[in-house]
Amino acid sequence: MNYLSLAWKNLWRNRRRTLITLAAMSLSLMLVQAFHNLSAGVYRQMVNSGVRAGSGHIAVYRGDYVRSRDEKLSFAEAGLAGRLAAIPEVEGVLPRVYLPGLAQSSRESRGILLTGVDPAAELSVNPFLKQLAAEDMLPSTEGREAILGARLVKELKIARGNKFVVTVQKRGGELQSELLRVHGVVKTGIKEIDGGLVMVGRERAAAMGGIPGQVHEIAVILDDPEADRRVFPRVEALIADQPELRALPWEEAMLNLANAIKLDYASQKFIFVIILLIVTIGVVNTLLMSVMERMREFGVILAIGASPLRLAGMIMAEATLLGVLSMIFGTLLGSLATWYLVRYGIDLRALISENLEYGGVVFDPILRAIWDVPWMLRIAWYVAGLCLAASLYPALKAARLAPVEAMRHV
Incomplete structure (x- = not known):
């Protein structure tokens, strides 16, 4: 046996x-x-x-921007977003401008992060904007319409359609103030975003910061998250002629997550x-x-x-x-x-x-x-x-x- x-x-x-x-x-x-x-x-x-609301599966920055968040580390977009979008397996490319500033209404003022985006590209990808009605989305990249976080709207004591002022520091050091209008309101559930988000068109934000045609971040969204190892070398190849630019995977671009x-x-x-x-x-x-x-x-x-x-x-x-x-x-x-x-x-x-x-x-x-x-x-x-x-x-x-x-x- x-x-x-x-x-x-x-x-x-x-x-x-x-x-x-x-x-x-x-x-x-x-x-x-x-x-x-x-x-x-x-x-x-x-x-x-x-990654869809943040820095993408792969992000492109200038220098050490991802850690320092120095608004001076911007770079010329110069068609790079279009070339990145042409890579197979790329679902979307989101160029963004980030400027710290101050939002003021006739009653209150709050520190904010002015975020410049391409509305059409952002709407198709960003989960924070899915709740917005079509008429509440930004109509252009250069208009004075803005989307605000729900908590910020409450703290400034304003409502949809009201005007408010945003002040940022330009590249040369002088202050730049713009009169914007509340076009839409989002509630993300994240305290920092709901209390500090002011989203405008990318060209408007760049003009306010004195950096026309420039961005701080280009977020690359992939169809398949597992494709990052195949796409990453192609992204690096596209920016190889600009040594000041760096491509980072989401694990480095979004350390908290x-x-x-x-x-x-x-x-x-x-x-x-x-x-x-x-x-x-x-x-x-x-x-x-x-x-x-x-x-x-x-x-x-x-x-x-x-x-x-x-x-x-x-x-x-x-x-x-x-x-x-x-x-x-x-x-x-x-x-x-x-x-x-x-x-x-x-x-x-x-x-x-x-x-x-x-x-x-x-x-x-x-x-x-x-x-x-x-x-x-x-x-x-x-x-x-x-x-x-x-x-x-x-x-x-x-x-x-x-x-x-x-x-x-x-």
Whole structure:
């Protein structure tokens, strides 16, 4: 009789213990797979929302602008946005101007960030503008119409259609004031944006800053986030003749979001380790109890000529079968849980009144998973291997039994 058939019979000699261990391992694997897929889905949702409202999957800056935010580090757009848009797999290109300033109404004043955009390009990509009615979007790149954050409108005590003044510092150092009109109001759910956003046409913002035709950032949005490694070299090639320009991936351009995801995933890994440690302890306990209950039987087997290595192999075969069974059932359960989370997700709208904000990004309160099949298979094989590794101590204990002492065991 071979190892596997004998190991199979031995496993079911104590059905209750085997079923409990198998259930614990399968459910643990299911939880690890399902929650990894859910986290991956939430991270993708966060990145997708963040890059569209922020710096894009790939961003082009002059010098160290991404860290210093020095408004003097602008550069001539000179058709670069059009050349970037011609790259396959690029969904949109968003040239932007950023100028710190002061917004004043007849009643109040507040510090703001004047943001100059191309309205048509921004509307098709930026999630903050999806809530705007068509008539509320900026009509041109050079008009005096502005879109304001909801909190800023409230603090300035103005409303749609009212006029207000924005003052910024021009490149030469002198102050420039412009009379603008509230054309639309957005509520993003992010305190800093809702309280400081003033969005105007890019040409109007550049003229106010004394940098006509220049921008501070060009955000490149991709059709497929996984295409960044293929597109990045092409972006670098397009700016190779301008050594002062730098292309950065979103992980460097949006450090707050990247660090928030890393921190969250690190805590998730810690939880996974605890779950797998519990699985290991359960396997060791099951196999060790099995060895202790069969001490007399093992003594007889050793006495009739079986080698200690053969005895250890039998214990390890039992662990292998236990690991394979838990891998199959756990992956099936994990797939069912992932299917549910992909299709229906976890709806948090009953618990919160607004969108979720994390790492400076607003995302949908319905959390949905994605399929990460390679990772699911890797963790399944890891659990099976962990089960085999956990059998080493019980197998070693069985192999070290002295036949005479083992046969005396009751």
